Amino acid sequence: MPDFSASPLVEQLEENLFSALEKLAAQIASSERTLIDLSSGSPHQPTPPAVVAALQVAAVQPGNHDYPSFWGKPALREAIAHFYQRQYGVRLDPEREIAVFHGAHIAVGGLPRALLHPGQYLISTDPCYPVYRSAALQAQARFYGIPLDAARQFQPDFSCVPEEVARNAGLLMLNYPHNPTGALATSALFDDALAFVKHWHIPLVHDFAYAAIGSHAGEQPLSLLSRPEASEWGVEIYTLSKTFLMAGWRFGFAAGNASMIAAFKKLHTHSYSTVFGAVQDAAIAALQLPAQEMAQLVAVYHQRRRRVLDALDAMHWPVEPHQGTFFLWLPVPAGFSAQQLTEHLLYQAQVLVAPGHGFGPGGEGYIRLSLTADDDNLAEALKRIAALKLFS
Template sequence: MPRFVPARRVSQLTENLFSQLENQARAMASEARPLIDLSKGSPDGLPPAEVSERLHAAIGEPVNHAYPPFLGKRSTRLAVANFYLREYGVELDPDTEVCLFQGSHIGITGIPQAIVNPGETIITTDPCYPMYRSAATLAQARLYTIAVDERRGFLPDYRQVPEDIARQAALLLLNYPNNPTGAVASRPFFEQTLTFARRHQLAVLHDFAYAELGREPGERPLSLLQIPGAKEYAVETYTLSKTFNMAGWRLGFAVGNASIIQAFNKLHTNSYSTIFGAIQDAAETALALPREQIDEISAVYHQRRRVLTGHLQRIGWPTPAAQGTFFVWLPVPDGYDSLTFANLLLERAQVLVAPGEGFGPAGRGFIRLSLTSHQERLTEAVARFGQLALF
């Protein structure tokens, strides 16, 4: 039987970090001591009841069992536009500045393929969500990373980008609130980002997946599109997975620059299916929920962060202040790298964490913990860490 060789763009992809972690969790499932999995960012809560009820009703509507429109229902795109106007004060044309897709991964990998030519450069941060590296590979683009650290709040310094790299760049890919570091972007940083984009005439893709998570009570997230002139250069991807506990429903969207949306729509209609109509109907219900219900979901992670970091500090583990997402980014003890330390925690404490080097070379001195487990599990995990007397 012949063995077919994958295309170069597939051969160049690294194994998905989270697939590796899932395999580790499965292998440990039979151990006598229950595994605590703090490695992945999959929400453990349920969607708001109104959303599930709308899905149930929409399944009974015959129209939803036919093929949906290629660009998604206009009513859903209008719901997105209304959500952005209400939450961020950003006006969007639902026909030209909004597109829908099955989960934000499709937007993150598809938008670069739609606007970046082979051999052009994509700029992102190190560390970064691993999918951004995959996006560059699938677009057959070069990748340039800007190392970020705690001294600058894990925000990139665009002065580090050599002029020849900036000239070759077609896309800047950012994510704030940030996975894995938890960093939050400021208005001045976003203004610097647009100045950089304007100077070099490059597009900006901002992954806004964690917009609502982990904030201090009363704080509001900052969308890149709130900065004047942002739509001239930027699109922002958003997912219902985190904000509304709808990870398994697979619905995301992108908003912003009309020419980028148009290019992506052309790619999308030739490459992917659209979203089950009943899920689009339920998404409209989610996007119209009052602010108080969104804040309730965010408050769960804020409280878990307080509990986890409090326990970590009591065992002597330094806990840099994280401001957003449902992750905690922690330095590993002296003498360890992230992979060695993550393996130690798995073998001796039966706690699975994400090693920082899975997010890039700049992450080798860190691990990432997820807050998507209830407080008792987080407390138990830290108790196990404390028994190792590593700090």
């Protein structure tokens, strides 16, 4: 059988951090040790029954068995507009300001390809969700990560961006609540970002993947689009994966500046095609769930965060308690690199975490721990980690 070489583009891509971790987990699991995986970002909770029921009804409707429209059903785009109005007080034009697709990953990769010119910079943060770096590469662009610092609560300082980078920038891409640091956006952060993109005349993309998961119950993370003029300069990506426990369903949307949405939609018709009509109907059911019910879906992460923070405190692990997303970003103890601590936890405690440097060089010195494992596994993992006496 001939062994074909991959394209230069694929050769340049690093292995996806999470596919590498999945392989590692499988290796350890097959050597018959009970591995507890705290590296993953899948909610591991059932999708709300009303959404599953909507899919069941929609799946048997013949209208959903044809090719769907490239633009998504009008009722779905209306539901998205209502959802943004209800949650964030933001008005959107369902025709021109909304695009739908198979999960945020599609837009995270697709928006840079739709907007960047070869050689331009995609500016984001360091550390960041790893796909932003490969998205720049796939767009033939260069990546610049604004270094994030715990002393600034991981808020980017736009005045640090070198002038050469800013002058040649084609896109600013942010993500708050921030994966992996858990930092939450302040209105000052978004206003600074908007001032930066206006000054350099570049578009802004905000990946709002953890829109529903602040640092405690009742804290609603800030939407970029709720800031003045934001929908003129930017687009926000939203996913149903985390908010509505629908990771396997692959549904997301982007909303904001009409020219950015149009460029992305054009690329989308060529690269990714359409979303199954029944998934669109189920997405409408999810977006129409009462806000209170939505909050209950993610309440479990707040309870777990509290318990994990208490357990880490008992180990004398110094952790910033005000973190959103369903991860915790933990500094490694003295004497360990992120990789060394990850291996120590893996081989001595059979607990898999994500090493910070997998999110960029700025993640060195940290590990990311997920709150998506069930309560028993989380408790057992913490017991095993405590036994290692990392801080005594």
